[in-house]
Amino acid sequence: MRDLDHPNIANFYECYQDVENYHFVLEYCGGESLVDYIIKMKYIPEEEVKKIFFQILLAVAYLHDIGVCHRDIKPDNFIFAKKGD
Numbered sequence: 001m002r003d004l005d006h007p008n009i010a011n012f013y014e015c016y017q018d019v020e021n022y023h024f025v026l027e028y029c030g031g032e033s034l035v036d037y038i039i040k041m042k043y044i045p046e047e048e049v050k051k052i053f054f055q056i057l058l059a060v061a062y063l064h065d066i067g068v069c070h071r072d073i074k075p076d077n078f079i080f081a082k083k084g085d
Contacts, residue, residue: 003066004063004066004068006058006059006062008055008056008058008059008062009059009062009063010026010027010029010079011026011027012024012025012026012027013025013026013027029079029080029081029082030081030082030083031079031080031081031082031083031084032079032080032083033075033076033077033078033079033080034052034075034076034078034079034080035074035075035076037080038075056073056078060073
């Protein structure tokens with residue numbers, strides 16, 4: 001994860017381990033998840049959906065280009081960088 005460098009993927013900073021757990025430090029994303037946004041909006045214009053989906057496809061294509069498979073692509077795993085994004 002340290003080597004990932006894409007504007008639509010949260011940065012990984014550090015990993016700590018204690019006796020029972022691993023702790024991952026990632027870039028802070030203060031916005032809501034895509035599923036929460038969809039529920040809140042009830043209707044999203046096609047142009048906005050196109051922009052969001054294009055960003056998702058860019059991130060997934062980047063991962064595939066470097067040989068990474070996500071394996072858990074769902075709206076819950078997409079977080080807006082900040083509120084109002």
